[in-house]
Amino acid sequence: MPKRGMLIVLSGPSGVGKGTVRKAMFDQGGTDFQYSISMTTRQPRDGEQNGQDYFFVSKEEFEHKIATGGMLEYAKYVDNYYGTPLEYVQDTLASGKDVFLEIEVNGAMQVREKMPDGVFIFLTPPDLMALKQRLIGRGTESMAIINERIAQAENEIKMMRNYDYAVVNDQINLAVERIREIIRAERLRVPRVYPDYAQMLESKQVENVNSEN
Numbered sequence: 001m002p003k004r005g006m007l008i009v010l011s012g013p014s015g016v017g018k019g020t021v022r023k024a025m026f027d028q029g030g031t032d033f034q035y036s037i038s039m040t041t042r043q044p045r046d047g048e049q050n051g052q053d054y055f056f057v058s059k060e061e062f063e064h065k066i067a068t069g070g071m072l073e074y075a076k077y078v079d080n081y082y083g084t085p086l087e088y089v090q091d092t093l094a095s096g097k098d099v100f101l102e103i104e105v106n107g108a109m110q111v112r113e114k115m116p117d118g119v120f121i122f123l124t125p126p127d128l129m130a131l132k133q134r135l136i137g138r139g140t141e142s143m144a145i146i147n148e149r150i151a152q153a154e155n156e157i158k159m160m161r162n163y164d165y166a167v168v169n170d171q172i173n174l175a176v177e178r179i180r181e182i183i184r185a186e187r188l189r190v191p192r193v194y195p196d197y198a199q200m201l202e203s204k205q206v207e208n209v210n211s212e213n
């Protein structure tokens with residue numbers, strides 16, 4: 001039986017650049033992991049193709065899929081459903097290949113519940129930590145606007161705690177490279193599912209642990 005693939009989840013606040021970074025990474029190539037195409041009820045935009053950018057379906061089809069347990073996760077975002085079909089993820093992981101999801105934060109937390117051994121990457125806007133100090137120190141914005149920004153930043157920072165890694169999206173290519181580094185490192189990790197590493201050493205199974213898929 002092949003070693004089970006790894007699930008990689010890229011998420012982060014709305015507008016941080018998840019879609020842009022994911023597209024850049026797959027366009028560049030060298031991505032030896034499979035992108036899970038999401039299902040959505042939103043209308044295709046110009047140039048988008050069914051089965052390539054998304055599976056575009058009706059609200060009824062989407063709700064049927066939820067009701068029959070066909071979704072790993074789903075969320076409503078600006079009046080439309082977005083979700084990850086379960087079967088593709090399951091089959092691909094079982095075949096030993098790694099799977100990459102790019103989803104919004106509510107969906108990512110559902111995946112964390114169901115597949116806690118996934119690798120959860122949070123994409124952040126640059127200078128998130130400095131935002132609060134800067135806004136207060138500068139004192140040019142109205143208090144209402146400062147409060148709004150701080151509340152938003154605080155919520156974003158709180159969300160970050162639920163992830164394994166934070167990647168700053170300052171420049172698209174740098175963000176892509178950081179994500180690649182995380183994936184490379186995670187592939188060398190001692191698997192958490194093996195209870196007795198010492199015994200594996202004795203029985204010479206360790207060399208299989210980091211073997212390629």
Ligand SMILES: Nc1nc2c(ncn2[C@@H]2O[C@H](COP(=O)(O)OP(=O)(O)O)[C@@H](O)[C@H]2O)c(=O)[nH]1
Binds near residue numbers: 083104
């Ligand atoms: N939960 C969840 N979110 C998704 C999925 N696919 C895409 N999204 C997110 O849905 C949001 C809207 O995506 P989209 O309509 O393509 O617009 P854009 O990325 O804002 O240009 C983005 O934050 C995506 O990351 C999915 O399968 N599940």
Ligand SMILES: Nc1ncnc2c1ncn2[C@@H]1O[C@H](COP(=O)(O)OP(=O)(O)O)[C@@H](O)[C@H]1O
Binds near residue numbers: 021
């Ligand atoms: N590193 C970056 N530098 C500048 N602009 C960016 C960067 N990453 C993304 N963007 C821009 O930010 C906007 C939101 O990106 P998008 O990928 O749609 O975000 P998300 O999928 O997280 O909602 C887009 O206009 C995109 O071109």
